[in-house]
Amino acid sequence: MRTLTHFIGGQAVAGTSGRFSDVFDPNTGKVQARAPLADAAELDKAVQNAREAQRGWAALNPQRRARVMFEFKRLLELHMDELAELLSSEHGKVVADSKGDIQRGLEVIEFACGVPHLMKGEFTQGAGPGIDVWSTREPLGVVAGITPFNFPAMIPMWMFGPAIATGNAFILKPSERDPSVPIRLAELMIEAGLPPGVLNVVHGDKTAVDAILDHPVVKAVSFVGSSDIAQYVYGRGAANGKRVQCMGGAKNHGVILPDADLDQAVADIMGAAYGSAGERCMALPVVVPVGEKTAVALREKFVAAIAGLRVGVSSDPDAHYGPVVSAAHKARIESYIQMGVDEGAELVVDGRGFVLQGSEEGFFVGPTLFDRVTPGMRSYQEEIFGPVLQMVRAESFAEALSLPSKHQYGNGVAIFTRNGEAARQFAAEVEVGMVGINVPIPVPVAYHSFGGWKRSGFGDLNQYGQDGVRFYTRQKIITQRWPTGEAVADQSFVIPTMR
Numbered sequence: 324m325r326t327l328t329h330f331i332g333g334q335a336v337a338g339t340s341g342r343f344s345d346v347f348d349p350n351t352g353k354v355q356a357r358a359p360l361a362d363a364a365e366l367d368k369a370v371q372n373a374r375e376a377q378r379g380w381a382a383l384n385p386q387r388r389a390r391v392m393f394e395f396k397r398l399l400e401l402h403m404d405e406l407a408e409l410l411s412s413e414h415g416k417v418v419a420d421s422k423g424d425i426q427r428g429l430e431v432i433e434f435a436c437g438v439p440h441l442m443k444g445e446f447t448q449g450a451g452p453g454i455d456v457w458s459t460r461e462p463l464g465v466v467a468g469i470t471p472f473n474f475p476a477m478i479p480m481w482m483f484g485p486a487i488a489t490g491n492a493f494i495l496k497p498s499e500r501d502p503s504v505p506i507r508l509a510e511l512m513i514e515a516g517l518p519p520g521v522l523n524v525v526h527g528d529k530t531a532v533d534a535i536l537d538h539p540v541v542k543a544v545s546f547v548g549s550s551d552i553a554q555y556v557y558g559r560g561a562a563n564g565k566r567v568q569c570m571g572g573a574k575n576h577g578v579i580l581p582d583a584d585l586d587q588a589v590a591d592i593m594g595a596a597y598g599s600a601g602e603r604c605m606a607l608p609v610v611v612p613v614g615e616k617t618a619v620a621l622r623e624k625f626v627a628a629i630a631g632l633r634v635g636v637s638s639d640p641d642a643h644y645g646p647v648v649s650a651a652h653k654a655r656i657e658s659y660i661q662m663g664v665d666e667g668a669e670l671v672v673d674g675r676g677f678v679l680q681g682s683e684e685g686f687f688v689g690p691t692l693f694d695r696v697t698p699g700m701r702s703y704q705e706e707i708f709g710p711v712l713q714m715v716r717a718e719s720f721a722e723a724l725s726l727p728s729k730h731q732y733g734n735g736v737a738i739f740t741r742n743g744e745a746a747r748q749f750a751a752e753v754e755v756g757m758v759g760i761n762v763p764i765p766v767p768v769a770y771h772s773f774g775g776w777k778r779s780g781f782g783d784l785n786q787y788g789q790d791g792v793r794f795y796t797r798q799k800i801i802t803q804r805w806p807t808g809e810a811v812a813d814q815s816f817v818i819p820t821m822r
């Protein structure tokens with residue numbers, strides 16, 4: 324069995340804590356490798372390497388840093404197939420979907436290539452007599468990212484792309500469940516010309532996370548994962564004086580108005596609900612048809628569409644989705660299905676007990692559909708993160724609008740309609756951070772920013788885009804006056820103003 328290593332100072336470094344975590348192949352259910360779990364001393368080693376490397380990296384002009392990002396983008400494209408297969412073999416998502424995971428991260432790298440422009444400050448000439456004012460953006464120093472299992476390429480790149488391009492050194496603590504792609508990304512960054520030590524990957528669990536949160540040299544922490552841990556990381560990091568942004572869980576709703584193109588909406592929602600086995604924070608696991616007629620028609624179409632779904636191993640080019648990430652997660656999803664039944668929801672299609680011939684031990688869950696789910700049910704209130712679609716029938720537009728607004732999570736939401744006025748009102752009033760209008764997965768493009776509301780996001784700056792640049796840099800504002808040679812004015816003891 325392979326034993327994975329950390330990546331510190333541009334090199335593979337064996338774990339020394341003596342603790343390891345199993346890495347499974349979800350297709351077969353077998354352990355395929357083990358990842359070392361770092362202790363505080365190993366984390367400190369990475370931070371010291373990063374601190375050493377950061378000064379020289381930040382001193383390069385931004386165009387030279389951008390060139391490394393350009394080359395990294397080229398290498399990502401060159402290695403796309405290899406990376407996607409590796410990603411699928413640990414995560415379980417189908418290879419085409421893994422390519423999408425890498426591509427969305429690559430787009431953030433493209434954005435980071437614009438760093439000479441992105442870091443430009445502002446300038447005011449003649450803000451007062453002989454006075455000019457300007458601002459600069461400077462890197463923070465050593466910063467860290469803690470990432471979830473479900474996007475092992477995209478989310479690390481959301482973070483280290485802008486952080487490194489702006490002149491920081493980065494410590495990545497990826498998910499211990501699929502740790503190999505983050506290591507390959509770091510190796511490719513070195514190949515692209517990044518000085519050793521600027522990007523370090525340290526595997527670990529809570530011990531490594533706490534070591535990051537408590538390390539005085541780490542100036543900022545970016546986290547993506549489940550909400551309870553997001554809140555914990557936010558609290559502990561902020562209490563230690565760090566800049567922190569934490570993205571949490573989700574339960575995204577798709578509202579279907581009676582005038583929507585139902586066939587198109589069903590096609591869109593099938594991919595959004597079941598793609599990647601529902602293991603996306605922008606998945607659409609709740610559908611809200613407005614009116615009885617819409618609900619009846621929609622249910623019929625979903626049942627037919629589910630019958631055509633192909634669940635398969637992640638290397639199956641015809642599979643719509645593959646296994647979920649672990650046996651524990653499979654058991655958790657199935658327990659939520661049982662909870663829905665116990666709470667009185669109508670189980671229309673039951674995905675429990677799904678067995679794929681030839682992969683009997685794989686972590687597969689069949690597509691599941693519930694109807695007549697109600698807001699009081701725990702299975703509705705909590706995130707399931709599996710291939711489970713829940714229909715919550717609404718009688719009116721107002722009721723449909725209130726459901727995502729009142730939910731504890733506020734990551735994404737979508738409305739399907741032909742009525743521009745209704746869509747506009749929905750987008751303006753809904754209490755959710757990212758809204759799709761006839762768009763099922765409204766993940767903003769790389770030059771906007773990503774972030775949810777309520778328990779889906781802690782902190783005030785979003786991921787990537789301009790917010791990413793702001794998060795990883797601090798502003799300095801310089802007010803300058805040069806002596807003109809004229810007579811020196813009298814001393815003044817009042818606050819200076821620009822009269």
Ligand code: NAD
Nearest residue numbers: 470471472497498528529532548549552570571572573604
């Ligand atoms: P997770 O919260 O279990 O793990 C996230 C990270 O936290 C991992 O690196 C993990 O090692 C670490 N961690 C785990 N337990 C910890 C603890 N007790 N203390 C400190 N750190 C700990 O999340 P996951 O299962 O890997 O990912 C799925 C979750 O992430 C879902 O809730 C999903 O909605 C969410 N997610 C959110 C977004 C977003 O942008 N809002 C994006 C992707 C995933």
